[in-house]
Structure formats: structure tokens, C-alpha cells
Amino acid sequence: MSQKAYKSGSSYPELKQDTLRLYSSRICPFSERVRLVLAHKNIPHEVVNIDLKDKPEWFLEKTLGKTPVLQLSEDMYIYDSGVICEYLDEVYRGQGSLQAEGYHKAKDRNLMDNFGQITSPYHFIAFPPRTEDSNDDATLANKIEQIQKGFQIFNDELAKRDSQFFGGNVPGMVDFLMWPHMERIPALTTLESRVEFSKSRYLHLYFWWWMMKDVPAVAREMEDTRWHLEIFKRVNEGMPHADYGLGE
Amino acid sequence: MSQKAYKSGSSYPELKQDTLRLYSSRICPFSERVRLVLAHKNIPHEVVNIDLKDKPEWFLEKTLGKTPVLQLSEDMYIYDSGVICEYLDEVYRGQGSLQAEGYHKAKDRNLMDNFGQITSPYHFIAFPPRTEDSNDDATLANKIEQIQKGFQIFNDELAKRDSQFFGGNVPGMVDFLMWPHMERIPALTTLESRVEFSKSRYLHLYFWWWMMKDVPAVAREMEDTRWHLEIFKRVNEGMPHADYGLGE
Numbered sequence: 451m452s453q454k455a456y457k458s459g460s461s462y463p464e465l466k467q468d469t470l471r472l473y474s475s476r477i478c479p480f481s482e483r484v485r486l487v488l489a490h491k492n493i494p495h496e497v498v499n500i501d502l503k504d505k506p507e508w509f510l511e512k513t514l515g516k517t518p519v520l521q522l523s524e525d526m527y528i529y530d531s532g533v534i535c536e537y538l539d540e541v542y543r544g545q546g547s548l549q550a551e552g553y554h555k556a557k558d559r560n561l562m563d564n565f566g567q568i569t570s571p572y573h574f575i576a577f578p579p580r581t582e583d584s585n586d587d588a589t590l591a592n593k594i595e596q597i598q599k600g601f602q603i604f605n606d607e608l609a610k611r612d613s614q615f616f617g618g619n620v621p622g623m624v625d626f627l628m629w630p631h632m633e634r635i636p637a638l639t640t641l642e643s644r645v646e647f648s649k650s651r652y653l654h655l656y657f658w659w660w661m662m663k664d665v666p667a668v669a670r671e672m673e674d675t676r677w678h679l680e681i682f683k684r685v686n687e688g689m690p691h692a693d694y695g696l697g698e
Numbered sequence: 699m700s701q702k703a704y705k706s707g708s709s710y711p712e713l714k715q716d717t718l719r720l721y722s723s724r725i726c727p728f729s730e731r732v733r734l735v736l737a738h739k740n741i742p743h744e745v746v747n748i749d750l751k752d753k754p755e756w757f758l759e760k761t762l763g764k765t766p767v768l769q770l771s772e773d774m775y776i777y778d779s780g781v782i783c784e785y786l787d788e789v790y791r792g793q794g795s796l797q798a799e800g801y802h803k804a805k806d807r808n809l810m811d812n813f814g815q816i817t818s819p820y821h822f823i824a825f826p827p828r829t830e831d832s833n834d835d836a837t838l839a840n841k842i843e844q845i846q847k848g849f850q851i852f853n854d855e856l857a858k859r860d861s862q863f864f865g866g867n868v869p870g871m872v873d874f875l876m877w878p879h880m881e882r883i884p885a886l887t888t889l890e891s892r893v894e895f896s897k898s899r900y901l902h903l904y905f906w907w908w909m910m911k912d913v914p915a916v917a918r919e920m921e922d923t924r925w926h927l928e929i930f931k932r933v934n935e936g937m938p939h940a941d942y943g944l945g946e
Binding site: 529536537540551552560563 | 770774776777778781782784785788789799800801803804805807808811
């Protein structure tokens with residue numbers, strides 16, 4: 451299936467029986483979480499890309515209208531990247547579980563409750579809202595402080611776990627849920643140089659970043675910093691971006 | 699252990715070995731979720747009540763400072779009512795799981811993503827913030843509309859499931875997570891008569907309410923509408939409330 455995004459006016463691509471389908475967007479970090487789990491667990495599936503700026507009518511009718519959505523059959527849909535990833539992990543157990551058990555699973559969930567400290571300022575800095583008070587220096591400085599604290603939390607936790615990945619010696623659920631936003635951090639620090647993500651400040655998390663990018667599923671799904679910077683620009687300037695870089 | 703709440707100036711109650719401890723508040727619906735699961739699964743534990751208006755110093759030092767917290771040992775804590783309930787359910791499997799599996803588990807999680815449509819306006823109406831624009835009629839009307847929509851979502855889902863409980867013929871995780879806020883709805887409709895929770899409007903959810911209140915764990919943990927109304931009043935007027943009704 452082509453990576454080109456479905457837009458308004460397109461026809462619904464009929465679902466073949468027993469095909470797991472992901473509605474995704476190439477620029478959406480939450481969709482990438484699911485693509486990573488699908489790739490890592492080697493789960494057969496198809497991806498239908500959606501143009502988030504110009505969504506197909508059938509997508510809005512059949513689903514809640516946001517990516518990612520996992521479609522199991524004509525009327526079975528699962529929403530929310532975290533829920534989808536856990537579903538996939540639990541149903542495709544044969545390929546090894548990404549989740550810890552008992553206390554450690556609970557602690558992983560508690561840890562991820564902090565991830566908004568990274569995603570929320572990330573989104574504000576990468577895609578500044580165009581309201582009057584949002585661009586003043588104090589608001590921005592506050593967001594920058596927030597994301598630095600977010601990095602610190604995850605850096606400290608990794609130091610405490612004393613392992614290469616949050617999942618231990620191999621990447622687990624926390625690693626894959628975190629990666630898509632973290633993949634975009636070098637682009638973010640290029641866009642806004644006051645955001646710091648450095649080896650000297652976050653040794654453990656910085657090293658984690660370099661280990662993660664070589665995990666096969668990540669290497670297969672990730673885009674480089676130049677690509678992300680171009681997406682930031684296109685989204686902020688209202689230019690088309692869903693098919694950026696795909697060629698004709 | 700007394701139900702009386704620990705306050706600032708109190709000493710840390712030493713933890714006995716192999717004792718599961720819940721830091722709870724009698725007025726906190728999120729704490730009640732955990733108490734319901736503990737009671738329903740008959741899990742041995744102790745409850746340490748915390749005065750949320752006057753928290754003990756040791757509670758603020760040892761934990762993140764919000765109830766509920768589950769303490770497993772001197773330095774093992776689990777936070778977040780949803781995470782704690784799932785932990786308990788998964789670790790105490792012998793007593794039957796409260797959670798569905800696979801697709802149905804994912805759908806339960808997706809369903810609970812909507813529960814903020816009830817909890818958020820509930821909180822606004824029960825404990826109106828004291829800011830200038832929060833008490834105007836338009837804001838309140840908007841919150842009322844939101845909670846009615848929330849009731850509708852859960853009523854429709856229950857109709858679709860065609861069962862007495864969200865968990866089927868017996869209550870499951872969704873039922874116990876929902877109950878504590880729903881328990882307070884009759885008090886809310888008394889406080890604010892424009893909120894409607896009636897048999898004629900929400901047949902399935904209304905009937906669910908009456909079935910739920912007779913579930914043994916619920917019957918044991920719930921307080922009546924008069925009690926909740928008194929708590930609303932005391933919280934809003936800044937009066938002591940942690941030990942309300944306990945006697946000397």
C-alpha cells in the first residue's frame with residue numbers, strides 16, 4: 451500500500467479479511483508508537499496514512515477522527531496509542547512481552563504519567579499557538595524549564611534502573627512509547643536553542659537516545675532531524691506536509 | 699486501625715512486614731476506587747487515612763502527596779487509582795480478574811477515556827472555583843451540558859453491551875472505577891437541580907446505579923447522599939471534614 455496519505459474526496463480502501471489495519475500519519479508521534487510496536491513484534495499489518503490537514507470523509511465517519519486508530523474488522527476499532535500498543539503486546543504475546551509485571555508494570559505506568567512534562571512543552575515549542583500571550587518570553591521560558599525537568603525525571607529514572615533501556619537490556623513498552631517524541635528532540639533543540647539535550651546534562655538519557663536509534667524497529671521507522679525540521683516549518687506555515695519527501 | 703485521619707504533626711505509623719497499606723481519604727473518590735477493589739477481591743490490607751487539608755509531613759516526604767497511594771514496603775509505592783486497581787487485579791488473580799482481555803479490554807480503556815466528561819464537570823459543580831468568570835451562568839450551563847453528555851455516553855454503551863454491568867453479569871474494572879463519582883451524583887443533582895440523572899433520561903445507567911449500590915463491596919464502602927452533601931458544604935466553606943461523622 452502506498453505511503454501517500456488519503457485526503458478528503460478519496461474512497462475508503464476496502465478492508466481485506468484478517469488484515470490488521472493502522473490508520474496513521476507520518477508526522478504523528480503517537481502513530482509512530484504503534485508502528486514501532488508493530489515493527490518490533492513483527493506483526494503483519496497494513497498502514498493507511500491519513501492527511502491530518504484534510505481528512506477523508508469516510509475516516510471522520512467511521513472513526514473518532516484522530517490518528518492512530520487500529521482497525522481489526524469492519525466495525526472493530528481501537529483508539530489511543532497507549533491502549534493500542536498494550537493491546538498489540540498482550541494479544542501478540544508469542545513474540546515476547548514488552549511489559550513488565552506486577553509492581554514493575556505499575557511503576558512503568560507511573561513513570562509514563564510524567565511524560566506529559568516532555569510532550570506538552572515539546573508541542574508548544576515546536577508548534578507555537580498563535581494567541582497573544584503565548585509568544586511572550588515568560589511563557590516560553592516556562593515551557594523550556596518544564597521540558598528540562600521532564601528530561602531530568604527520565605534521566606534520573608534510567609540512572610536508578612541502571613540499565614541501557616527502561617525495559618532493561620532490551621527495549622520495552624516505556625522505551626517505545628517515549629521514542630517518537632524523543633526522536634524529535636534534536637530538531638526541537640535546533641529550532642529553539644535554549645532547549646538543552648546534551649550528554650553533559652543528561653548522560654543516561656542521552657546515551658539511551660543513541661542506543662534507541664539503532665534498535666531495528668526504530669531505525670526502520672525514524673526520520674532524521676532535517677526531515678522533522680521541515681515538518682515543523684510546513685505545519686507552522688500551513689503548507690502541505692502529509693506526503694513530504696515521498697516523491698511523485 | 700482508626701479511621702481518623704493523620705494530620706500534620708502526627709508520627710509515621712510504622713509499617714508491619716507483609717502488610718499492604720493504602721493511604722486514602724474518606725472523601726476522595728479516587729481512593730474509594732481502590733477500597734472497592736480491595737474489598738471486592740477480599741485482599742488483606744490496612745487503610746491509613748490522610749487529612750487532605752492538613753497533610754502529615756511524613757506523607758509529603760515519603761510520597762507524591764496525593765491520595766490514593768498503595769505502599770507495598772518501606773520504599774515501594776504505587777500511585778494513580780487506575781494503576782493501583784490494575785496492579786491489584788493482576789497480582790491477586792486468584793480471586794477472578796476484573797478486567798476483560800484483548801479487544802474488550804482495549805475497548806474498556808477507550809470507554810474510560812470518556813469518564814473525564816463526568817468527573818471534570820462533577821468537580822466544577824460540586825466545588826466551584828472562586829474565580830471571577832467561573833460562576834457565570836454560561837460556564838455553569840456548559841459544565842451541566844458536558845456532564846449530561848457524559849451520562850449519555852455511558853448509558854448508550856451499557857445499552858449496547860446489553861448487560862447489567864459494564865463487566866457483564868458481574869461488576870468489572872469499569873464498574874468499580876466509575877462507581878465513586880457516580881455514588882456522588884444524587885448529591886450533585888440535589889446541590890444543582892439543573893443536573894439531571896433520571897430513569898427516564900438514562901434508563902440503563904440509572905438501573906446500573908441501583909444494581910451497583912447493592913454490590914457487597916459498594917454497600918460496604920459507600921456513604922449516603924446526605925453525607926456527601928455535608929462534605930460538599932464543608933469543603934466549600936473550608937471547614938474540617940476529614941473525620942466528619944466518626945465521632946470522638
